[in-house]
Amino acid sequence: MSFLKSLSGDKKGHYLDIGCATGGQVFFAEELGYSSYGLDNDPDLLRIAEREKTKKGSNAEFIFGDMRKVSDLFPEIRFNVITCMGNTLVHLGSYSELCRLFDSVYSQLQQGGIFAAQIVNYDNPRTKGVTAFKDIEGDDFIFIRGNKVIEKGKEIEFSGELILKETGEKFMNTVSLYPVYSHAVRRGLEGSGFSSIRFYGNFDREAYEETSNALIFFAEK
Numbered sequence: 001m002s003f004l005k006s007l008s009g010d011k012k013g014h015y016l017d018i019g020c021a022t023g024g025q026v027f028f029a030e031e032l033g034y035s036s037y038g039l040d041n042d043p044d045l046l047r048i049a050e051r052e053k054t055k056k057g058s059n060a061e062f063i064f065g066d067m068r069k070v071s072d073l074f075p076e077i078r079f080n081v082i083t084c085m086g087n088t089l090v091h092l093g094s095y096s097e098l099c100r101l102f103d104s105v106y107s108q109l110q111q112g113g114i115f116a117a118q119i120v121n122y123d124n125p126r127t128k129g130v131t132a133f134k135d136i137e138g139d140d141f142i143f144i145r146g147n148k149v150i151e152k153g154k155e156i157e158f159s160g161e162l163i164l165k166e167t168g169e170k171f172m173n174t175v176s177l178y179p180v181y182s183h184a185v186r187r188g189l190e191g192s193g194f195s196s197i198r199f200y201g202n203f204d205r206e207a208y209e210e211t212s213n214a215l216i217f218f219a220e221k
Contacts, residue, residue: 003116003203004029004081013080013110018067019088022138023049026060034081036060037074039067044162044171048141068097070104078110084117090177095184102192109221115194121201121208121215122179140165182208182215194219 004015004025012033017025020038022045030036038060040046049062065073067088082105092098105115135142142163162171182199189197197219201212208215 004032004083014077016070016074016077016079016082016108018070018082018084018105019086019091020049020062021045021086021143022141023052023060023062025083025085026062027052027056027058029081030058030060037077037079038062039065039070039073041066045143048138051140052138068092068100068104070101071107072104074108077108078113079108080110080113082109082113082115084115087119087177089117089119090122090180092180093176093178095188097178098180098184099188099191102188102194106192106194106221111221113221115189115219115221116217118203118214118216119180119185121182121210121212123182123210123215124212185215185217189217189219194221196220 013035014037015026015029015034016037016039017023017029018039020026020040021042023038026036026038026049036059038046038049040049040062041064043064046062046064052058053060053062063073067084070082084105089098089101092101102115109115137143142165143161163169186197186199197217199208200206200216200218201208202214203216206212
């Protein structure tokens, strides 16, 4: 999360995390001085985020909705920073949906605003659709990601499990993912009007290569 500190320096404003899950980055951005918002379409994860918000006495706002409709969900807000981490982009179903998201994000950024995202590097021959990330563990939950991955033509079937520690409740979810390659990311960002597009292989900003495990990009409006 420390990369957030370097995105705007002393200049703060509005921050949005697309695919915010339980709100970790949203709360961190708020601590840095941003007015923070989180967007997700998983009600179970948002319920945990709201619980954490109450515990922290946070003013962050969490919205349930479709990430392709950022401009509809936040019509009055222009963000300084928008992020989309944890392989969230591949939950879109096609290249046209990816471009729709890029267009929507671009419209909701202030001039000079930054869009940053992270996905698995599907250009890497070794990945072959691997979507496994480290489990997320909070005070009262565990979120297991990538416990079942099946290649299905050009799509990937991905399963995750949310476990509430206090009650032992389990919530399973299976979705089809659309692998996104670096050339498609660059073409889509440029088509939406973004400039200063930078690719990295990790959050230490080491150069992106085909063999990098991750694709992380920063793009400026």
